[in-house]
Amino acid sequence: MSAVIFPAQPEQILKGLGKLWTQLGEQGKTSVLRACAMTLIVATDEPDSGYMASQTISELVKNHPSRGIVLVISEAAEHDLEARVLAQCWKPFGKAQQICCEEIEITAKPSAWPNVGPTLVGLVAADLPVIFWCRHHAALRRDARAAQKEGLAAIVDISHKVIFDSRGMLPHDALELIQGWQKQHRVVADLDWTRLTAWRETLAHLFEDAGRVTPLSQFHSIEIEHCEEKPSLAAFYMGAWLSAPYRAAVTFREGRGFGAGICKIILRADDETIELARVGVDCVKLTSDKGLAGRYNFGEPTLTALMTEELAIAGADATFDMAVRRAKDLAEAY
């Protein structure tokens, strides 16, 4: 890692990166391959979560080589705006060549929010998509300060895709954020929707057979059991996605599960009931009164797994956009 670059001006940071690559080239006995397919900006509000973000980036770059920019905006920062540069390197098993991705860590005091956007503009990798993963909870809150909101907006402005996690947020607040970003024509992803992929895929597979005795259209009611006291946005997403094709009725109720999220989904038709329930931390059981049964090994996905899935989707996600629209209606009617 380089020494602190202060003040953190783009020119200085880029010079620091240049030096870093020269050092890497000199140090290694093996050749170094510089890999970059996007810029990934991660904004957080805690020094610890900055460290965690950096750790997650070091995992993510193996699948999605990127220039990582970790932005920690916290009262605990020493200076207004300071930066360090480092490289995330790894050697694939059995390979002689080392692969490295560059990372810039920027730490700032909250008073520096207005400087964040202009600094980042000069740091994004040329000609490549910019993905913004917002982990700055304070800036996402409805009651965020004006400077936080403006600083966040400045990062959204330079980003092609905005990723956040609505878990723990009020559904209405999260939906408002999503729709605001969508109005700015940004691709938006919510990791609490991404957590549903394994559930959704299992259910979708059931209806692959055109000759299925009970087609999806005959399932008139959907019950979602959620582990939290009130349905989370993920529960509304699930209800929205399942009910959208045939406008089935959706009900939500609290259930007992293993951690947060959805614990059971029930689809009812006149002649068949399908249940998909979490029966263990890593195990989900599928049953139908038509004799069909199966067990699937999916637990709570890691942040790395969720982000890996999202980083693979660069463009618009029509299914998510549809789920957002209908989830809003379900949440309002709840």
Add this chain to the structure above:
Amino acid sequence: MSVETESIPDLSSLENPLQDPLRFARRIPPCAVVIFGASGDLSKRKLLPSLYRLFYERRISPHFAVVGSSRTPMSDDQFREKMKESVSRFLEDSPFDEDVWKSFAEGLFYVAGDLTNPASYDDLKAKLDNIEKTRQTGGNVLYYLSTQPSHYAEAIKELGAHGLHQHASGWRRVIIEKPFGHDLLSARKLNEEIHKVLDESNIYRIDHYLGKETVQNILAFRFGNGIFEPLWNRRYIDNIQITAAESIGVEGRGGYYQEAGALRDMIQNHLSQVMATVAMEPPTIFDAENVRDERAKLLRAVRVMKPEDVHKYAVAGQYGPAKVGGQDLVGFRQEPSVDPDAQTDTYAAVTFFIDNWRWAGVPFYIRSGKRMPKRVTDIAIQFHAPPLGLFNQETRTGAVREARPNLLVLRIQPEEGISLRFLSKSPGSGMRVRPVSMDFNYGSSFGERTPTAYETLLVDAMVGDATLYTRQDMVDASWQIVQPVLDMWAKTKFNFPNYASGSWGPKESDEMLARQGHVWRVP
């Protein structure tokens, strides 16, 4: 609570409105996979591990079944136990999970039977009828012929005779392993026999090379980018070299191999398909028929050698004994079950010319051999040298050393990727150039596990996508281009062995290229 929303698009007309192709793996419909030759090596090492892996990744529908069939008498449970042993042993890059296995094993069944005994097909029919009801497979069945090639025609005839080749509502497809015929005539005869029962659209002739990610990537590289395609022709390309080298010998398969040889085993099928992928015209639409039409067109454009030209454009080799890395390696003729006077080609190199507008005059050099210095499969596209050799270097003797690269290498295995080799100025004063490499490494750019060729091809057959399978006309054309060589070699008494184990093949092969002013590159 019921909510009516006007803003939601109407999804009800979609085949499966819950499908999300952006995130979900490709849809595999409910079906039964019947494996003939279920106790064979392919089934144990490749097919069952691939099917388990697909199940592990939740890609197989819960309504699936696998029916193993071979002569060995076994119960369903015994078959499950045997396959568990194989899957846990041969599973690549994946964990073996007991719970997942239990669920997967519920879909495994077994029917003992002899392919040549019609009564066996009655048992199979009864089993499939029962599975259709209990596993809701919808009558869809994929037959996988992983048996002795001499049984292919008979097995398909019996499937037809017992009504197993069609179903009132489901589909029936057959995967046929290579070799598809022993020569042009036998391939045509086999096609005729099969077509008496099955329509071409239900025949999936497998060539696992086409299922390799890196072979598929050739199409993405060529037709997804506008950079190279304008250069992809005789004006800019000097020659193309396709190498498939193995460091191992016949590894106990001497009996089989001495009947096949490198030309039949590799060039007629795998490498001719790779050549077609490298050289074909872009399809108008990326679908099975259009892609296969272009591959077939290309293979039909390959010049068929006249008998008198075979010695100029084809070289056969056979490895002899050698000491490599301190280890004594036997020659082919000393391998177990091999005739001590065998005339089998363990090495074959052929020069093909493609007589079309794009490739006229460009030699395609293809070589494949056993007991080569290393295991490598790659395609090297050598571009023309610049019109003036500004940076050629004069040696002490006054000879001019041509500054080379201009080379694009598509690496199929190992180190899958693409390298562009070009000349760059060496740092310092003076204008000295040296070759450098710009590398794309498949494994490091996409860290995720890539599916095996069999996973890819099994999924394709189950979803009815034949893009990566070979069609009758492609098989026919690829036999046509090697048949004159096979005929001539059958009449020739070779002075084998003619290359030492651990070398890059016989000197005649180097001479074949030298006649065109070229040299084999060292992969």
